[in-house]
Amino acid sequence: PYPARRQGEFAVWLDGIIFNRDFDFTGIARSTFTVTLAAAWEAGIVPVGVEQKLTEVLDEDGSNLMANDRFAAYGMRMEIPKGRVRKEAAFASLPQGSAGVRRFSKVKGYTTFYFPRSYQELSFDLQASTLPLQLDRLSIALRNFRILKDSCALEVIVTSGTTAGEPMLDRLPVGDIRVLDELGAEYHAPGSSRSQSFSGVSFTIHENLQIPFPEGRTPKTLKLRVLKDVLEKRVPFEFADIRVE
Secondary structure, X not given: OOOEEEEOOEEEEEXXXXXXXXXXXXXXXXXXXXXXEEEEEOOOOOOOEEEEEEEEEEOXXXXXXXXXXXXXXXXXXXXXXXXXXXXXXXXXEOOOOOOOOOEEEEEEEEEEEEEEEEEEEEEEEOOOOOOOEXXXXXXXXXXXXXXXXXXXXXXXXXXXXXXXXXXXXXXXXXXXXXXXXXXXXXXXXXOOEEEEEXXXXXXXXXXXXXXXXXXXXXEEEEEEEEEEEEEEEEEXXXXXEEXXX
């Protein structure tokens, strides 16, 4: 029952279309619609990011209801997907005074899956002052390392340069951050507090970690793994004559 496109181990389909009509105090109706797009992948495939975009949503007369500025930033992923299905919603408005839409003559776009091509293992000496590491377009910095009673706290900042249209991928897996003591034992953070920012030319992940650490031990090295390069798999789709009434 769903308009769907399957390509190898991947599937993309329209999950739903919702129309809303609101009235303000002037009595003018404002109509909008939301298209939910779903993507799925087979077991054993683990993408680090999924980007979904609608480029054309044509009404019965062939007019594109999805304006360019509506999807310029739509679909950029900041988190590694969980599970095997990703759903995203694209929102757009109908022309004022429109009587509504009985069907879409075309719904077109693409879904891009990003897979890890290579990782880079990095380490910081916690006993000495450290400078940021530079890796291609990535800058990795260790800040504010301190030893507490039964733990140690630190901040890891990863900044990656971006180009126009490039998605913001999570290049710092939290589970791959660990502190080693003088005996080589490893300690991981049970959780993290993360903030993210986008400057227009770079994407920054600021990770605050508090790692349980036994008293009497000496933290020697911080080790982490960053995503260096990815492989893209793009699945284009085009669905025609989608009735919405």
